[in-house]
Amino acid sequence: MENWNGWDLLEWLGPDSATSIFNCIDDPADLVRATAVSRSWRQFVIANGFSKRLCIKLCPEVSYFTSIKEITPPGTTTLDESSSTPEWRNHETDHKIYAYLSQHLFSTEGTRSCISYTIGASSTDNYLDESIDNTLELSENVNSMASYWSSGGQVDPTVPESLMYQLAHDVVFVHEIRIEPFSAFFHYGAPIYSSKFVQFKLGYTKQHVPLSFSERHQYLDLIADENYVWTYISPQFPMQQENVLQSFKLPRPVLCIGGVVKVELLGRVQKCYIDNLYYICICHVQVRGRKLSLHKSYPLLGVDVSRIADGGGAVLNYCPMA
Template identity: 65%
Template structure:
């Protein structure tokens, strides 16, 4: 500007806010903070990184607050209210800028399922249990390795598979599923579903690695979970390949629970005239926010409390309960 005057001063705070909210890419906001000290202070003081993050990743609105972790022996400084307020603004800016960085790249995504929680039904237990979907190949030592639903007369009866991820806070980019194929002389059978849908969230009840039995449906009932994201339905192909279902954007899974809903049955088996769904491989690909960020459910366990806290670890300090899940 003429005479070196600042654009923010020329526009005024209200008009400047309107201009800045049109920045829709996290990189643009980062560049804005590098223009000048006044621009950086304006972005931080007005919480623009958090506003953009909430817009691009609505799941962050589930956090009721931030719990900052400090290493043992840290001396708490006697600060003025204004100094403390500014420090909190800077902390929030760092946190949400970090989260925003996961929204612009999917590099580093890995398979991140820790264990199975349960299945809505199982035909032959334990030979056809959900645990078989985590084996890397279709063939195990004892034969085909897969999960099978029970047979149903009605092809509209859905099925569900539920998994716990390795991290209580992770961005999920895609989920991969391979339906079972059985080859016979007369015909080949592909036990796919018509559609698939995904739910991400956390449990209201204690969860531990499942002791598998035939009564798993209560473990995965929706009323026992808080779903912070529900995907659209995706069509599943009748092919024995690892099919990729990429989410519309990277989704923040708060609580490590992923539910795979298999909607609509395709195959009616000749020997009993019942419809089945059989899956031999499930992968959830995502990225952890550790060691900087984690989730704290201590105020929400068993369905009580006000909300989930976002745990912030500025020095990469790892608490013993950093990977805490409701248990």
């Protein structure tokens, strides 16, 4: 309650003690409820940025946002907010957006496959027939042909490989990644070309590069780490040498800022009897998550990374009219 024997609890505690107490809150819904107690409580919560602090604690990737920018669609009007200062409006926007992001961490809404297109692979044995694009097919056989990606062959089984994808949205909470190693049924014994381990990197490009289907294969360095800001790197997961869709659940929902996912395949286990080289072959990849964009033309949340090349950070675009 706000008052106890006529005293405002916040005033009675003092700003230092009240701040210590609010910093101990670990449920974003409790902060939202606190703003409904009274005007003074609302001002205290918003002015001190408790929602942002908690959101960063729960989801460290949020710290990569340098600012939040409000986007107004053409033809719309905004409410007259002349009674409040620009600084206070920024505090209110931060509170609203970071509380919204935190709530999604606890959402029970189902996940879905989020990949939009492939960016590239570290190597490919037979480019057209065994390209990374085949990993987006749901079936191992397409038009009576085996559908899979194959790495180039290596004498050294420790040489890693990587596959890179662009998600359909640039603000996605990723929960798990599913990978199905390929079983070469046309080889004796139907060997399975899995990797020993797998690791995932999530982030965004440092600068815009055209990635249309006809253009992206001209940029062989697109998958190089120096072209990206990785806001999250997962632990290594062991991969089973089984021809099944294997699920690799992240320790917590991870906010993928920018929508780029890199799948790193570490260690080789299977030699090809034809050339005695080690290969990794994958027939299907899924990135499962929940998008935060609610409108096609003007998403509620979007990321602007155009300032990265100039030394700026990622800007979170917010459209209140969506």
